[in-house]
Amino acid sequence: MTTRWLTSDEQRAWRAYMAATLLLEDTLDRQLQQDAGMPHLYYSILANLSEAPERRLRMTDLAERSKITRSRLTYAVARLEKDGLVRREQCPSDRRGSVAALTDEGVAVLERTAPGHVETVRASLFDRLSPEQVGQLEEICARIAGGLVGGAQDGGGPEDLPWKRRSTPCP
Template sequence: MRTAIVDGRWLNDDEQRTWRSFLMATRLLFDQLERDLKEESDLSFAYYEILTRLSEAPGRSMRMATLAAACVFDRSRLSHAVDRLVREGWVRRVPVGQDGRGQLAELTDDGMAVVRRAAPHHIERVRTLIFDRLTPDQQRVLAEISEIVATGITDPIRLTRMGWPEAELSGPAAPGPPGPARTAR
């Protein structure tokens, strides 16, 4: 059964070009980063994201629900991924609370070694593919646009819970590189 196209707010030619450019650029970027991580470190982008989030967390551990939000994964997807990382010996699950229903994902020393091996090449690729191609002004505009899009999808409080620094949500992005403890995801 065919459905009729309903009149709506169609994209004009400039909007269509912008949308398709954004879509193509983000798909190409994440596809390339995924290939690079697999080739250099035998990691998927999703596993790298989990490991780096844990490496940056206090005590190298996070509640599973918090980690799922930070990685923008549903809990089931995160649980399956963490199970694989546990089998690899890179993460362990630690019960939390008296009822034992809550769990922490904790990065092991072997997991930290994986992050330390993968991060330099990954960060260099992020620099090469994005930051080396943009001027500082373009980087600030990209940060501002990203914030506008993200806050249009979800509220700043949820973004902060997901790991988006609260300071960045209150005004224009600060210029300059991330601090030494931060890794590119």
């Protein structure tokens, strides 16, 4: 198989994308660490739970919404649980499954932190774009995400998605 090297235009676009995403994630992490003492991933977990019916999600569904492995989610939820922001419950329909539930304290943290987070997102991203560019950004990102979820890259299938990966058991 012949390597399809990036063209000069593609290389510049790739590097600009990488710089922007890394800088944006760092900016969001710094703001959330300062305002809530947590990284962006933990805030996203709380936000996903806040949007779920009864503020509860099965751990597998939460991993999928968060686009992370189940083991990474388990670690994050354990930390959030220790801080009193989330509680784990047994899944009523599946004894092997568990549910993450947002606590009232978790809701309070979101309510305190959301205004600063939204302002950071707006100032760092949307205030720099025209309305037309916002639409283009959504279209581009949705196309990329859809291709990756559909397994279009490297012939991967649904089992290769982060939230579907199984940890290798220790011997």
